[in-house]
Amino acid sequence: MQAFTTLSGTAIPFGAENVDTDVIIPARFLKTITRTGLGKSAFTVIRSDPDNIFDSQRNKGAPILIAGDNFGCGSSRDPPPGALSDMGIKVVIAPSFADIFSG
Template sequence: MTPVNRISGRAYPLGRDNIDTDVIIAADHLKTTTRSGLGKYAFAPIRAEPGNVFDDPEFANAPILIAGANFGCGSSREHAAWAMDDMGIRAVIAPGFSDIFSSNAYKNGLVTVVLPAADVASLMHLAEHAPVTIDLADMTVTAGNEQFAFTLDPFRRASLMSGLDEIGLTLKSEAAIKAYEERVGV
């Protein structure tokens, strides 16, 4: 996993509530175990709408998505985080996330920032014309002259900032694991 300390750039001002995992990536694209190539299918139902934010050249390759409440609801699919990562999204800002999506996002290095709905609404307007910066060290989101504070589970924050997923965290203890295995005869 790549360390994440700061994410800056344009942000897709989507703002819709209840974007479920079927919208993020349809079930017929879940047959793969590879993470690459899924970005072209991400948000297909929204991309089919004329004038959608994902096809607006002003927001092309935006690393941040601003969404409404209950983002990532629906069935558990790690492919949703994979598809968003493949299309270049590194963080999502919303008033709330489904627990399963939030967990899958974290495990794949995708930052989820929870802000109050009023702050998300302000950020939506700011993002239409200003770049957005998410700073994990300061735990702030900045756009234009506005700054919003957020909280993040300290363990998840440290893991994201150091670029260590569950496998990476385990490998940090490889010498201790090997010593234990030798001691007990495994």
């Protein structure tokens, strides 16, 4: 990931707590050896709702995700942070994070 000091843009007010890595990117999408292209499968269960917050016109291309406590809990695997990055998320703001997202 590329370092930056300032970011401005729309924030997706997701707010859900205890979002685990299987919600971020379900394991069934991790059968690829490349790290690119995972963004289209990120939050796939939530995005299956046509009125989901991620694909709304207002939030399209938003670089900021606002989440609840314990974001990224569950199994520690590399693809979830990469899936967020691939879908255009550059920053996640949350009260607390699981270890995989805390570094």
